[in-house]
Amino acid sequence: MNQVNNSSFSNNRLINWFKLSSPSTFYPVAGKLIPIFWVLAALFGLAGLWVSFFVAPVDAVQGQGYRIIFIHVPASWMSMFIYLVMATWAGLGLVFNTRLSAMMAQSLAPVGAWMAFLSLWTGAFWGKPMWGAWWVWDARLTSELILLFLYLGFIALQASIDNPRRADKAGAILALLGVVNIPIIYFSVKWWNTLHQGASVSLTKAPAMAQTMFLGMLLMALCFWMYSIAVGLMRVRAIILEREAHTDWVRQLDEVKI
């Protein structure tokens, strides 16, 4: 009786979300989602670049050099946001012992590391003309550098442990410990006197910049966001196949059976 009820309950739902937590059901779904996110990334990217270069006015103080903001801020936002998502997946994997969550965390680490790298790189190329220095040991810059090292540490730690399940657990603990760095980065410009300017956009105040500048940053951030999802899904599909190579469902895949 109980079983009958259970099965009808799950059949009545449009999508059974728990089913998606299995790599074999998630693999084809991810494959269908990837093109959608690529299209969205391209659309937001083209619109964002158009606004960044042709609509947003020149800055009164920094001239045309300020246009670096349109990739610097989105890359910095994404480097922090991806870390939180990665740590969440890693934590879920640790608590529920689900394979797919750990794979998701593993697939997000490199794209997060690249975003942190881009944030530092574009920051250096912005700092040089405006501050006269490529790098200063300022709280904001240093904590962002630590974020890059946390990503690299996560990747290196997982790669150094042969047993994938143990690698997942060790990586998850490192990822969760590293979360403490995220508020430090975010509030560093408030807590310390930094050379880095204060927050460009705050949740509580209206943006202190021209509307079109804000729009350009928002569009570029959406582009980076969609890109990160597309790339994350692409990598997780490769990781799924690598880790599940011995299973029957992988052997039955059309792309393998040819």
Add this chain to the structure above:
Amino acid sequence: MWNSPAEFFAMGGYALYVWSSFGICALVLLLEPLTIRARFKAIIRRLRQEHLADQFDRENGK
């Protein structure tokens, strides 16, 4: 805002800084999906080879 393409590329004297930021960004966002595609193709190739080897074993097994 821009009167000529040359003015656009000069970026008001900040060309080096603006274009190296946007250039490296474009390069990273292009290379990452390409390396992932190569990784994906490598695992598919390996799985296909294993599949063919299995088939071969089955046909000549007896």
